[in-house]
Amino acid sequence: MNIKEYLALADFVSLLNGSFGFLAIIMMSKGDLNLASMFILVAVIFDSLDGWVARKSKRVDRYGFGKNIDSICDVISFGVAPGMLLYTASTSYFIPYINILVALLIVLCGILRLTRFNVLTDSSPNLGEGKFIGLPIPTTALILGSYYLSGIFNIEWALIMMTAVSILMISTVEYPKIRNPIVLLVGGILIILSCLPQNISIVIANLPAKFLFAFTLIYLITVPFMVLYANLRRSGPNVR
Helix, strand or coil: CCHHHCCCHHHHHHHHHHHHHHHHHHHHHCCCHHHHHHHHHHHHHHHHHHHHHHHHCCCCCCCCHHHHHHHHHHHHHHHHHHHHHHHHHCCCCCCCCHHHHHHHHHHHHHHHHHHHHHHHHHHCCCCCCCEEECCCCHHHHHHHHHHHHCCCCCHHHHHHHHHHHHHHHCCCCEEECCCCHHHHHHHHHHHHHHCCCHHHHHHCCCHHHHHHHHHHHHHHHHHHHHHHHHHHHHHCCCCC
16 A cells, blocks of 8 residues: 555654664764754653653554554664664673663663553553553663753663663553653753753753753652552551
């Protein structure tokens, strides 16, 4: 069938997501890691918008084309691009190959996470309503992109965090879907402000990127600790 038979407006938004992920990789090859970090954050905005556009346009995805194109673009923007950013930012790291292994881990866990998501939604469309099974993959871009732009970037901590992010992506920890419009609006504004020209960002002490990094880190850490706490309470002695 002609490709036009499959394409819908939401798919062009997904393609913008993948395009900015690819452009981020191009910027890394030119040594501009600030612009690369901005591009993967912009990709997050388009990834958030494609579902909204699909719902508003009442898209009927009979062939699963939209879901597949979204996943492929996500692998580029939130798997390959963050992996390359971590590797490029750590080329002088004193422990050889650790940076390559962690970068590869991001890509592989991202692929596994998205493949599991597609399989689960195919078998049980209503499974995980209101929650993600495993950390959602855009978190890789939010964490690493905002951390690099925050002015407090440290490669050792970045390697540790991205290892944890990768493992949480393929975990069974259930992360809530953020649907509060105010929270989403604030997140979008912080992403846009984090992408301000570098001379402006320095003047305001990179505060938007710092806030974005802090909020994403809270989301990353809080949920597993809440799950652990709940499990400990259930397994503990029933003292009356």
